[in-house]
Amino acid sequence: MSNNSNLTPPQNDTSQLPPSDAERFKRESDFLRGTIAQDLTNEITGGFNSDNSQLIRPHGMYQQDDRDIRAERIEQKLEPLINMMLRCRLPGGIITPQQWLAIDKFAQEDTFYGSIRLTTRQTFQFHGIFKRDLKSAHQLLHKIGLDSIATAGDVNRNVLCTTNPIESAVHQQAYQWASKISEHLLPKTRAYVEIWLDGEKLETQDEEPILSSQYLPRKFKTAIVIPPTNDVDVHxxxxxxxxIAKHGQLIGFNVLVGGGLAMTHGDKSTYPRKADDFGFIPVDATLKCAEAVVTTQRDWGNRSNRKNAKTKYTLERVGVENFKKEVELRAGLTFLPSVPYQFTQRGDQIGWYQGFDRRWHLTLFIENGRLLDYPNKPLKTGVAEIAKIHQGDFRLTANQNLIVANVESSHKQVIEQLARQYGLIDDSVTLQRKNAMACVSFPTCPLAMAEAERFLPDFITTIDHILHKNQLAQEYIILRVTGCPNGCGRAMLAEIGLVGKALGRYNLYLGGDRAGTRIPRLYKENITVDEILAIIEPLIENWSQLRLADEGFGDFVIRTKVVKPIINSAIDFYD
Structure with missing residues (x-):
């Protein structure tokens, strides 16, 4: 298979434009090494220099500081409290109880915040690791069979896979492909081993046959989804x-390319975009197809303007059919017509469910994915106590929840008892709360413009009150909040999406659908929470009185012309 069949895209070529500064430091990095090792010994600062602060990302880390105390420290003439967020590579989100106990101990003893955060990329991350403890964090992961390679930066990120504990046979096959894709697309450089695991530095030349010495133009996200559940948000x-399964066996995949949710406030050349359906491939063509899509984006993506560097913009610039033909040429395959499928649900199935193999699976709702011991609700300790006796595995979901999977019937009662004892099962949690999600935002995310994780719980309490008042207590709206327009909370696939604009102010988007197949439209820009509620409450009241049978809120606001549907976001997202 050729990775370089046509290095010049057929139209609107950007290769002759000056490259962005990110291309410079990747090119000069010596395959992601930079001077990270030297920076680790610099005790004058808690952070890395500007290039290295970017180069640590493909190693799985972001440099952050506690923004709640930034101003106070500046007033004291102190450096901001710089620390690192480290994200694990966990394709498909599966982790053993033994691994969990090890990360629980590290979070408690060696991080500033003491929590474990379950992410929308189906993995966990530590917040608040100081530079002096970074090596021990990586070495801990290595010791328990994990790593953080390629969970950030211009590489293929953690590969998602529908958890789907009910259809265990198909899930197992799909999960194996998620792992294979993750391994196949990983950076091949030895930089990670040399820097973090004290591996011997080899004199041989590194090679990156898939990613190249320049790596990708921008981050790249991959997922496997098992219909009828769209829990990974394919778009x-x-x-x-x-x-696509037949008689309980995975026979292949429909391939979707070019989805993405990030945008930039005030820049109409940026927008969320749904993926295009390229067609069906047999299962044995999966790795060839994944590699061909990645290398086409590698060669054709925009390396001049990072705001337009994602795959979605490449498809718009060169044409979907041209991109598709190039993938076929590089992979040596022809896409067949897509096999029909339908998404009927998106969120996780909270509670107990039994798989076809008679084993039980308990999905625990973890609000915003934050595992910490709260007053009268020691969630983090509770998961650790379950891990001490659980003989199956844990599955992290793309909706920030945790599945205690593969439980024998004889262990079901004791696990439920522990979950209730530590507040991991709360029967009072509403459907609305279970179907809401937020990114981390303040205080740790350097990109945050408005609150998200800390804002959402009280906001949902208010929405629950409105639903109850309108006899909709057993209903829900897919509602998501992000602290900035970068899309981590996936608000651009919500029925109600709030995107942070400034402290206490958000852009309000309406009109996504429950299946996650429609992008919402901007309804009102830069408004306060009170203004948001003043808009939402009468809409919910109308929904209660005028909706059709089983009509979701997003479909209702489209049908009643509150907002127009987004048909082609490259054209009509800003109309």
């Missing part, structure tokens, strides 16, 4: 494989 990913 949030550069590349998604829709699992």
């Amino acid at each position: 949030a990913n550069d590349l998604s494989f829709v699992a």
Whole structure:
């Protein structure tokens, strides 16, 4: 298979434009090494120099500081409290109880915040690791069979896979492909081993046959989804494989390319975009197809303007059919017509469910994915106590929840008892709360413009009150909040999406659908929470009185012309 069949895209070429500064430091990095090792010994600052602060990202880290105390420290003439967020590579989100106990101990003893955060990329991350403890964090992961390679930066990120504990046979096959894709697309450089695991530095030349010495133009996200559940939000990913099964066996995938949700306030050349369906491939063509999509984006993506560097913009610039033909040429395959499928649900199935193999699976709702011991609700300790006796595995979901999977019937009662004892099962949690999600935002995210994780719980309490008042207590709206327009909370696939604009102010988007197949439209820009509620409450009242049978809120606001549907976001997102 050729990775370089046509290095010049057929139209609107950007290769002759000056490259962005990110291309410079990747090119000069010596395959992601930079001077990270030297920076680790610099005790004058808690951070890395400007290039290295970017180069640590493909190693799985972001440099952050506690923004709640930034001003206070500046007033004291102190450096901001610089620390690192470290994200694990966990394709498909599966982790053993033994691994969990090890990360629980590290979070408690060696991080500033003491929490474990379950993410929308189906993994966990530590917040608040100081530079002096970074090596021990990586070495801990290595010791328990994990790593953080390629969970950030211009590489293929953690590969998602529908958790789907009920259809265990198909899930197992799909999960194996998620792992294979993750391994196949990983950076091949030895920089990670040399810097973090004290591996011997080899004199041989590194090679990156898939990613190249320049790596990708921008981050790249991949997912596998098993219909009828769209729990990974296929349209949030550069590349998604829709699992097609026959007689309980995985036979292939429909391939979706070019999804993505990030945008930039005030820049109309940026927008969220749904993925295009390229067609069906047999299962044995999966790795060839994944590699061909990645290398086409590698060669054709915009390396001049990072705001337009994602795969979605490449498809718009060169044409979907041209991109598709190039993938076929590089992979040596022809896409077949897509196999029909339908998404009927998106969120996680909270509570107990039994798989076809008679084993039980308990999905625990973890609000915003934050595992910490709260007063009268020691969630983090509770998961650790379950891990001490659980003989199956844990599955992290793309909706920030945790599945205690593969429980024998004889262990079901004791696990439920522990979950209730530590507040991990709360029967009072509403459907609305279970179907809401937020990114981390303040105080740790350097990009945050408005609150998200800390804002959402009280906001949902208010929405629950409105629903109850309108006899909709057993209903829900897919509602998501992000602290900035970068899309981590996937608000651009919500029925109600709030995107942070400034402290206490958000852009309000309406009109996504429950299946996650429609992008919402901007309804009102830069408004306060009180203004948001003043808009939402009468809409919910109308929904209660005028909706059709089983009509979701997003479909209702489209049908009643509150907002127009987004048909082609490259054209009509800003109309």
